[in-house]
Ligand SMILES: Nc1ncnc2c1ncn2[C@@H]1O[C@H](COP(=O)(O)OP(=O)(O)OP(=O)(O)O)[C@@H](O)[C@H]1O
């Protein structure tokens with residue numbers, strides 16, 4: 334079942350926290366809502382679940398307009414960061430809760446609870462209370478509980494952020510497996526962690542300041558970000574102010590041969606190059622500057638270079654003889670690795 | 683090194699020789715003994731000393747044999763149980779509304795509950811008298827409108843009047859711990875329940891009520907004990923034929939000057955209170971509260 338936001342606006346006390354969101358999640362698709370804290374991700378998710386009422390706009394589940402439907406009639410699975418298990422109920426009764434509320438026959442409840450627990454690898458813990466489980470196990474139970482009602486839509490609000498890094502990557506793989514087993518379930522996955530979004534999502538919706546900034550496949554967002562905010566939030570980016578010329582662009586005195594189709598000569602624009610695509614030494618597009626900082630990161634060296642007052646980052650395979658602090662170096666990048674963004678879209682750097 | 687010093691402060695030699703812990707317990711225990719245990723002991727002692735002299739269980743035999751005592755015992759117990767049940771139901775419903783139904787002024791109402799707790803119990807009874815008493819507002823309105831000589835509201839001097847007054851007065855004692863418990867409740871649980879398809883009644887029964895049980899138990903047991911010992915409300919309703927144990931103590935001691943008898947009733951009253959409290963502790967510990 335798909336999800337569709339149609340110009341959904343949410344305001345608290347006249348404060349707009351979600352501004353005319355238009356977004357469609359296709360049936361069976363995993364959509365990540367990615368953005369910094371306070372950007373309105375949770376609000377968007379709660380509008381789907383029915384816990385906030387949009388000031389304007391409609392929310393659709395499949396073809397059904399659910400904007401005016403109370404949460405208990407939407408048939409949505411929801412998992413939140415703090416698990417929200419019922420502490421006085423055993424794991425199996427937690428999972429059975431939604432089935433009982435829906436008056437599913439007793440015999441069927443038993444098989445569906447077992448099935449949901451099996452799917453999340455919690456079959457052995459059915460008789461335990463939530464307080465007798467680890468954080469990761471509790472989150473599995475919460476997922477089993479949400480899946481037991483066989484929802485068409487699964488909403489996940491930072492489900493892994495209470496877990497430690499190691500457990501998180503394990504659970505991420507679990508979620509990917511679950512989605513392969515349930516290919517018809519649409520998933521809306523709220524996170525502020527770009528790794529989670531890049532790993533799990535078919536498409537990513539990038540949010541900032543109550544607005545949708547960009548939406549696309551991870552590859553699209555990474556290779557050709559629509560604006561500076563997206564470029565810097567999805568992966569790292571060097572964002573350099575350039576002036577468009579006749580057959581390239583100029584950064585200060587440096588002439589860069591890049592694709593400028595769509596930009597008028599003489600206009601200002603922002604050049605985006607990923608740090609790992611910047612090389613040391615001479616090449617097609619040259620930038621010369623002084624090294625301001627060198628960080629050794631195991632497999633790579635991160636160089637910060639001051640080019641005409643602009644900071645350029647370069648991630649280089651570990652250098653045998655790294656340049657010294659204050660040394661003058663030349664950097665280069667391939668023309669096809671650079672993306673020209675319209676200037677002034679987003680003021681993040 | 684630092685941790686070693688910390689764990690053996692006595693060796694540091696800075697402080698004077700430590701005073702044994704039990705010394706600190708002496709003042710409170712002495713105070714407790716003086717103002718509470720000693721009078722209690724006197725009451726118990728008096729209850730074994732009939733007016734005829736000597737020490738015997740005669741006063742107990744006499745009191746237990748009397749019809750008035752047995753009636754007062756029954757009245758006390760059923761009134762206390764019924765009031766407690768009423769307070770629990772009413773308090774739970776009111777606390778639910780205050781905590782979960784968003785309405786303007788919910789905060790003010792919940793503040794008022796705190797203030798209400800500080801009111802003396804007779805004040806409520808007085809208020810009820812003004813409204814439902816023989817010459818109260820309700821009856822006055824009735825006689826004005828119908829021209830009848832007397833109004834129909836005369837339940838205030840019956841046990842039902844006492845029950846109403848006790849429920850009115852003691853309900854906030856149940857609401858207090860309930861509101862505290864509800865404010866601790868994770869709203870994410872309520873939202874999870876409703877997205878799983880549960881309507882409000884099911885959420886109340888299966889999510890809120892189980893979490894509220896310890897608060898209900900503590901509020902309920904407090905109200906039960908307070909009701910067993912309530913004196914002011916029963917006196918102020920002016921219900922002549924409603925005699926509870928505290929009223930009986932008052933009657934025997936002040937009106938009949940039967941001190942041993944009064945002390946016997948008092949001892950029984952104390953034993954019931956302490957017994958019920960002990961029962962509550964056992965039950966609540968079993969429940970893991
Ligand atoms: N109940 C509320 N009342 C008033 N303001 C709220 C309420 N809930 C959220 N907000 C505001 O709405 C904005 C968006 O909040 P939201 O929870 O959607 O952010 P988020 O993107 O999920 O952030 P995070 O990553 O920190 O969870 C925030 O500025 C927040 O202060």
Ligand SMILES: [Mg+2]
Pocket residue numbers: 374375376490
């Ligand atoms: Mg959030």
